[in-house]
Amino acid sequence: MTRYDLIVVGAGPSGLSAAAEAAANGLKVAVFDENARPGGQLFKQIHKFFGSKEHKAKLRGYDIGTELLKEAQEQGVEVYLNAVVAGLYADKEIVVRLGEKVAHFKGDTVIIATGASENMLTFEGWTLPGVMGAGAAQTMMNINRVKPGERVLMLGSGNVGLVVGFQLLQAGCELVALVDAAPRVGGYGVHAAKVARTGVPFYLSHTIVKAEGTDRVTGVTIGEVDSKWQVIPGSEKRFDVDTICIAVGLSSSTQLLKMAGCELAERAAGAGYLPVCSDVGETSISGLYAAGDVSGIEEASSAMLEGRIAGISAAGKLGFAAQEAVTARLATLTTALEALHEGMFAPKNRGKSVDKTEEGYDVSTNLLKKGYLADEEITKYPGVKSVSGIHPVIECTQNIPCNPCQDSCPKKCITVGGNIVTLPVFDEKAGCIGCGQCIAACSGQAIFLVNEDIGDGLAAVTIPSEFLPLPEKGERGAALDRAGNVIGTAEVTDVKSVKSFDHTNLVTFTVPKELGMRARFWRKGAAI
Amino acid sequence: MRITEHPILGASEERRTVTFTHDGAAYTGFEGEPIAAALKAAGIVIHRYTKKYHSPRGVFCAIGRCTDCVMVVNGQPNVRTCVTPLAEGMTVDTQHGAGGEDRQ
Known part of the structure; x- marks a missing residue:
């Protein structure tokens, strides 16, 4: 039987993070995953992630996956693929099916990062x-x-x-x-x-x-x-x-934890049984941790931090990292995790209906009932100001943990502040130069550049576009409003595809002036 | 059904084409892709019929958890086609019931 300082079950965002963090502290780490490829569900996430820089915001899931794999490899983590962990027993021994063989491994610490499955x-x-x-x-x-x-x-x-x-x-x-x-x-x-x-x-x-x-x-x-x-x-x-x-939710894959005899409890009625964990993810069994979706469904960004928290804790527990170093690292990771736990979509607000933002703005009921903001609501929010010249229109109206727009603006037009769930505020005095960095940086594709009057009775609107085929300069198509209704004809005046925008193309079109604050999508074909 | 150009993922990488049979008919797919992906690309969605009610089943979870997509592959029943890589010359057959002795 092979022994490791740490065995991680699951090579998704949480498991790989846990393994890399622990291995960086000198632990001999093995990760087991039943799939042929590591990364869990990260490689099918092709959208840009939310959060801030420390959460790898603005990067697409598959790029985060590639980075994580590289880190784990560089730290010497051993990854066993096509390896089904079929049992977790006393003394942290696992039974693994490797092809047609069954093998036993022993971990001084074990982190379960088995994720979740769809309801x-x-x-x-x-x-x-x-x-x-x-x-x-x-x-x-x-x-x-x-x-x-x-x-x-x-x-x-x-x-x-x-x-x-x-x-x-x-x-x-x-x-x-x-x-x-x-x-x-x-x-x-x-x-x-x-x-x-x-x-x-x-x-x-x-x-x-x-x-x-x-x-x-x-x-x-x-x-x-x-x-x-x-x-x-x-x-x-x-x-x-x-x-x-x-898409009706996910359920944590707690089978191994159950088998090991961890204490499980319902955090809320009907929420399903989840492991009872300490602040660092340690279950009721000393040295056995749960991290990521298996300990409660959240985003991959949280899962990666939970993995690191469990990883550094295991390093501390086994004496690989000094207590002060562990405490300092935990403080950084916990602060980053807490930042993701703020706002109206925080785990603590699950099931509650939040009617006002933390700043006191009404949450749009149109957005909640129809999926889009009504034209007349839009100027109520701090990211939207109707001013002359080119300016960003930031249609971000809920407290979600995200701030890449703030860092993206070279003129400092956009402020989110220290609490990353705060609504972005547009400062019209900062002097927008129309560079479009904010559009590409916004993971929610909620920022547009608008010049409400470019003369000849026209307005210019720049939108993020992640569809094919891209329109061509001079091409006329339909302008759609936030509800997806055709409201007029739009002529494309510019298409910007820059490597640093990471596949978010900037399409600029002109529309009749009165549609400048309404047109938010361009569709090929006649405006009918 | 193949996505050859994608706004984020770009053009598909070159992959080796292999031939396989489905219920005796010849098809092509890409080496190493899940059998289920090759079938989907060929427009085949029925993977098996259940034992008791003979009702059709297809791909459901696509990550090897639910076992709804099992078929008889190279004569072996209950192969999860969503996680089993396609190889040259494979025989892929619709599974009836549990696949073994009760095959119809």
């Missing part, structure tokens, strides 16, 4: 080929490079539903509707807005009645639900689809 929802026809998890669709299109379907309906408006919905559009699929039984959009408003402005309708307070088809999905019927979640007769709507994606 499902049952309805008539839910077992038909074509009904799949949103994560499955993401794997198909972003890893395997095959469209999960041509016409898709997404159920679930949390961040997974919204982000995967957008990625389906990027892959060239048609998204016929985004549906959620809840009365409000569950994920970030900025994620919802970038889907809504392409013209995808949102059906909140709706659920799937049935999937049609005999041997594969050919259609879907949704219906509005009442306060008791029952479908209101007569409210049904039908769509032709070949694929239905389900």
Whole structure:
């Protein structure tokens, strides 16, 4: 039996972070993962992450994954792939299936970072080929490079539903509707807005009645639900689809922790049983830690920090790192993690409806019910000021942990402040030069550059574009508003694709002056 | 169904094309991609029929957890096609029931 100072189960964001952190402190570390490739779900995350620099904000998930793998390799972490950890026993011994063989390993400390799996929802026809998890669709299109379907309906408006919905559009699929039984959009408003402005309708307070088809999905019927979640007769709507994606949350994969005899408890009624952990992720069994989604569902950014916290703690526990060094490192990591735990989407606010931002601004009910901000609401927020000349319009209206816009502006036009969930404030006196750095830096694609009057009765609008084909200079197309309605004709005057913008292209178009503060998307073809 | 150009991921990298059969018919796919991806690209979505009600199943989780996508691969039943790499000359057959002795 091989012994390691630390055994990590799961080579996702949390596990790799834990392993790298511990190995950097001199521990002999092995990571086991059942998959053929490491990285967990990071490599299918093609969107830019939120947070601040320390959280690797503004980088896309797969780039963060590549960085993490490199770090783990450089630190000498051994990664066992196609290695199914089938058992975790007393004295931190694990049983692993490696191909057709079973092997035993012993860890002086063990970190469980097994992540989570997708929840499902049952309805008539839910077992038909074509009904799949949103994560499955993401794997198909972003890893395997095959469209999960041509016409898709997404159920679930949390961040997974919204982000995967957008990625389906990027892959060239048609998204016929985004549906959620809840009365409000569950994920970030900025994620919802970038889907809504392409013209995808949102059906909140709706659920799937049935999937049609005999041997594969050919259609879907949704219906509005009442306060008791029952479908209101007569409210049904039908769509032709070949694929239905389900994004109704994740459940922590706690099986190994359960097997080891860790104490598990429900943090809230119905929230599922999760390991009871100390501040550093140590379970009720000394030297056995839980990190990442297995200890409670959060974003990958949090999972990476939780992994590092567990990793440095294991190093301290075994005497590889001096207590002062451990304390100092933990203080840095904990501060970074706490920054992500602020704002209206913080774990502590789960299930609560937040009506005002921390600054006292009303949260847009349009955003929560339809996925987009109403035209008349937009100037209420501190990132939006109607001034002459080119200026950013920052449509960021909820307290989410993110601040790359602040660092991106060379003229310091944008201030978020020390608390990264604060709404960005645009300072019109700082003198915007129209460089567009803020547009590319915004992970939520919520920043636009607008010159409300360029003469000849026109306004110029610059939008982030992550779709193909890119328009050409001089091409005329349709201008869409935040709701995805065609509001006029837009002529493209510039297309900027710069390596440092990392695949976010800046498309500038002109529209009639009165549409400058309304046009937020450009679509190929005539404005009809 | 293949995504050849993607706004973020760019053009697909060159991969070796291999041939395989599905229920006796010949298809091509890329070496090393999950069998399920090659089937999806070929428009095949039914992977198996359940034992009791003979109802069709396809890809559901795509990460090897749910076992809904199992098929008979090279004569071996219950192979998770979403995580099993495609290789030259593979036979991939629709699975009926549990695949073994109760095959129909």
